[in-house]
Amino acid sequence: MTQNPGKPASPADLRALDIFEFAQSGRQAAGAVRVSQLPRMLNEVPAEAPDRDSVFTWQGEGSTQPELQDDGVEAPQPYLRLAVHGSVWIECQRCLSPYSQHLDVDATYRIVKTEEEADEFPLDDDEVEVIVGSRQFDLVDLIEEELLLSLPLVPKHEACPEVHESLVSGAEGIEGEPDEDNGEGAAGDEPARPNPFAALEKLKQGGPGDKKH
Numbered sequence: 001m002t003q004n005p006g007k008p009a010s011p012a013d014l015r016a017l018d019i020f021e022f023a024q025s026g027r028q029a030a031g032a033v034r035v036s037q038l039p040r041m042l043n044e045v046p047a048e049a050p051d052r053d054s055v056f057t058w059q060g061e062g063s064t065q066p067e068l069q070d071d072g073v074e075a076p077q078p079y080l081r082l083a084v085h086g087s088v089w090i091e092c093q094r095c096l097s098p099y100s101q102h103l104d105v106d107a108t109y110r111i112v113k114t115e116e117e118a119d120e121f122p123l124d125d126d127e128v129e130v131i132v133g134s135r136q137f138d139l140v141d142l143i144e145e146e147l148l149l150s151l152p153l154v155p156k157h158e159a160c161p162e163v164h165e166s167l168v169s170g171a172e173g174i175e176g177e178p179d180e181d182n183g184e185g186a187a188g189d190e191p192a193r194p195n196p197f198a199a200l201e202k203l204k205q206g207g208p209g210d211k212k213h
Helices: 019-024 115-120 139-150 196-205
Strands: 028-034 055-068 074-091 098-112 128-132
Touching: 019 055, 019 074, 019 098, 055 139, 074 139, 098 139, 115 128
Parallel strands: 098 128
Antiparallel strands: 028 055, 055 074, 074 098
């Protein structure tokens, strides 16, 4: 199979790629994409991050593999392998400060023509995903989707430099905030309403107005 050497591709090429021709001709391509080109990824980057426009490198390789068709005849079917590497700044959920998270994507896709064909594709191969291709396929969108799926469910440092004060709580609650159970409202709030069961409890125990014999 003849394959073209990897070469940089412009964003315009990546957003209107003939993915079927790419696979059938066994093409290879490589390039870089910035976070600023990925609006959903950019939403994950904290405003105070040292670098909000980091770069991811990517490599794509098309191929075909013979598969048995419904008529019993083998025919070449299109595949795409995509690898993406780089780091992005996201917010640690433990200390609420930004940190750099490295992401690696290495995925193989079986390319189909319609959503119906994708729905009928067997799901017994965990190593291959199914995507609906087109003659103007948006490869940047696929790269962004894979990066979003690679983000940790709970982003956090391996070892936080410090714990954010809003996450530190003790028996008396967070410093500077009223204890929810002490009956005192925050400054400027209306006084807390008396507990209607408190008077009943005093009557059971004998309040200060009871006479002692």
